[in-house]
Amino acid sequence: MLKVLCACVWVMGVTFGVMAHATSVVFLNPGTSTETFWVSYSQFMQAAAKDLGLDLRVRYSGRDPQNTLQQARETLQGSPRPDYLVLVNEQYIAPQILRLSQGSGVKLLIVNNALTVDQMQLLDAGKYSNWIGSIVADDEQAGYLMLEDMLRQYGETKPGQSLDLLAFSGVKNTPAAQRREEGMRRALGEHPDVRLRQVVYGEWNRQRAFEQATQLFKRYPQTALVWSANDEMALGAMQAAQEAGRTPGKDVLFSAVNSSSEVLGARIDGRLSTLVAGHFTTGGWAMVLLDDDAHGVDISLHGGRDREEALFQLIEPEQARRLQAINASQQYNVDFRALSAQGKPESYRYPFSLQLLMH
Structure with a gap:
């Protein structure tokens, strides 16, 4: 009887462990942990991750690309490894991180600064099957x-x-x-x-x-x-x-x-x-893409593999007051799950926009 009880507890524990495993994400933030833009960027990402049930960890490089490369090495070669690595092509370092990622089993998404045309040609980007794409604002x-x-x-x-x-x-x-x-x-x-x-x-x-x-x-x-x-x-x-x-x-x-x-x-x-x-929202929208990818959605069907979104808008004084209130409260009131492409037709396009926060 005791053996049966122990076996049941073990099976329940394993089942719960599988159910409890959240998709894990590391974001290599190129800024400093006191830099207003990059802190607000990470806060919006964390809000999205929480809503979507993702386990997000943010690492700041302090504006030092060598720090970023070291953090990438630790993330891609260490243990345990995350399911996804989100990175910025700040000071052109993305190709080195893509090379480091080979054989790691970690999927990569680039935000804010995509690969340049020259980098794409030199890199032979097609051979990196674990790189799922990029999302940037229209700078x-x-x-x-x-x-x-x-x-x-x-x-x-x-x-x-x-x-x-x-x-x-x-x-x-x-x-x-x-x-x-x-x-x-x-x-x-x-x-x-x-x-x-x-x-x-x-x-x-x-x-x-x-x-x-x-x-x-x-x-x-x-x-x-x-x-x-x-x-x-x-x-x-x-x-x-x-x-x-x-x-x-x-x-x-x-x-x-x-x-x-x-x-x-x-x-x-x-x-x-x-x-x-508006582009401080890019990382939050990236979380929606990663969650969809983790659920088997081919995100490239809904706007392309490398997407440039019209996230910037002119901010008039009235909108500036609204954004100040959002900054102070960190209450974004965005239903990130509702933005998912899961169960949607191929014609669906992610409606990413600053307007989602400004209602």
């Missing part, structure tokens, strides 16, 4: 929207008048920075009255952008527009303008990307004229 659109909206707010220029523009891009060898810059240049091509005086690489850093802007405002005193590829660089450049006796939002129009509480405040009070945001 070119973000760069374009920022300059277009600043020019809309500036208004018509007089015949023969030109506007001086300064641009603060991110890290030079990061695809997102390059794509945002391409969008800015597309807008420039449509506005011959705008003179791009200089592009500098602020490396996403406020202090660096402040120091660069301090020199640039001296060099180009007629600067009317400042385009920045993230919030930190915009805030640094705005500080430099104020110290030079200029008034952001009046004497000089500034634009930025991201949705930190500080930059949302600058949009609300008018110091920042143009803000685009």
